[in-house]
Amino acid sequence: MKEEEKEQTQITRLDFLKTLWFGLGGLVTIELGGLTVAYLQPHVTEGEFGSIITAGNVDDFPPGSVTHIPNGRFYLSRLQDGGFLALYQRCTHLGCNVPWDQNLGKFVCPCHNSQFTQDGDVLNPPAPRPLDLFPITIENGVIKVNTSKPISRDKINSTDVVYA
Template sequence: MTTHATPPASPAALSRRDFLSLGLGALGLIGLLQVGAMTLQFLGPRRADGEFGGLVSAGPAESFPAGSVTEFPDGRFFLVRLDDGGFLAVYRRCTHLGCAVSWQAAEARFSCPCHGSHFDQAGAVQNPPAPRALDTFPIAISDGVVVVDTAAPQQRDRFSPDQLVYA
């Protein structure tokens, strides 16, 4: 009776096994790196200053005349300066279903293209279906410069003069 010993693995088989092990290890490492990168992204600041989600420096208060509306597309807001000199940073997101409103200077109103809501210069509802005034963002005026915090939208039912910020 003859016995057959299992032949040693060929160099080619070993290198295939090694290759598979290395490949699986590399895939695992890539997966770990991706999870780490996503975790850092989640824990870090969501947006840089100067764009929506961060602090946006709008410029010197004196550069905005009374009665003006200035759009800041990157910040997704309009800086409104009412006739009495008070500032409001009005979020462009319609309070009905979230479409972007635009300022229509000829009619002196914000207008929503989706379902026809209108808002006055202070963002108060003139025409439904929007259920409440446009949201605003906090404003700080420091050394004469208007800074808007677009990370913290503020809901309001209607406009009230105590929402205005003065230089």
């Protein structure tokens, strides 16, 4: 082999090695980027707050009842006419958890006494607006509530109520 051909072969091998190293470096970078994106995604487990929660069957909730669903952080309120609302348990004033008072028939916030009706409307300030809602779907008599994004509302509306 001539001296010139040897040199060309060496350059080609060197180029190949460089290309290989760049390729591997690129793959490692892409892999790390993918892992980082996966790590930063919110991790929501089925049945926990932030996911779709199965609250129960329609018949489990008598008209006029308010049932706390702790893992979903909401109250399932069944109105006297049979309609359902999933009310976020957070007060719209400063975010305290608002308990339902069965004896008084209303939600009463312990910190500054905001009060809300069974459908979440403000009875007593300082809460500036009704309790937030979560979307409800009812399929084959099973109530599912999507707790991924609460719906804020300025006033209550009859279209908020979901019927089986």
